[in-house]
Amino acid sequence: MRLMPSCHDVQMELTEYLEGTLPLRRRLGIWLHLRLCRVCAGVLRGLRALPLLARQLLGPAEPVPDAALRALARMQQKQSD
Amino acid sequence: MTAASPSEQDLIQRSTTGDSDAFGALVQPHLGLFYNGVLRILGNEADAEDALQDALISIHRDLPRFEGRSRFSSWGYRICLNAALMVRRSRVRIRDMERPDPLPLGPFDDRGHHQESEHGTEWQVEAQAHLLVEQQEMRAVLLRALDELPDSHRIVFVLKDMEDWETEEIAEHLLVPAGTVRQRLHRARVQLQARLRTYILGGRP
The missing domain is CATH 1.10.1740.10 (RNA polymerase sigma factor, region 2, helix turn helix motif)
Structure with a gap:
């Protein structure tokens, strides 16, 4: 296997790379590729940014949905039966 | 305390x-x-x-x-x-049994490298950096994209990337190997990244 993997291979393995579960030789190959390839480095930055972005977009407090209030009412009814 | x-x-x-x-x-x-x-x-x-x-x-x-x-x-x-x-x-999900779609990566040439050079791929990670109307659009796009993921992929993304669970912990709860969790997580991330791409890439979309 070549030391430096292709863009396709790198992008298929970025989560494993981030989690540190790849064999050392593979990690080194991807590390090197990311220093030479702006596109793959951009994809990596995107994967890293996604959790924070998702938390920011979906995180803010929302009004309590009716379904949640119904679940509470049903639960309290059950408890009192 | x-x-x-x-x-x-x-x-x-x-x-x-x-x-x-x-x-x-x-x-x-x-x-x-x-x-x-x-x-x-x-x-x-x-x-x-x-x-x-x-x-x-x-x-x-x-x-x-x-x-x-x-x-x-x-x-x-x-x-x-x-x-x-x-x-x-306790639920059987038909969507989970379908063959997963190909990942929205590339295009690549015969050797697996990018066919065309892309520039300006800087992610704007701060949602606050976007106008409110953009944030609302992004939120709607993200919710729709999450909804369209297979259940098994969405759950892994939510637990790992939004709730900060450990991979092994997720694997234990879902009764699947940790490698499967990472595989599903990667698919979910790539799909979501592709859907949000036009909103979060700075410079030219």
């Missing part, structure tokens, strides 16, 4: 002695958080309502064991996520 405020402590105390109103007052401020966490895992409102009800029963039952080492909301939220996972296990 406990993290719960005195009034919350008081509500907890009264709830454990069977005061139903106190329990309602205790959980009410967190219902939106609890419900949305469950909904993100299950993906539909009917299942989410059932799971939340199960979770509230568990929270009420386990309150005497709550030691106040974490915030009540965090403790209760985790119980809700577990209840959602339990409900999910």
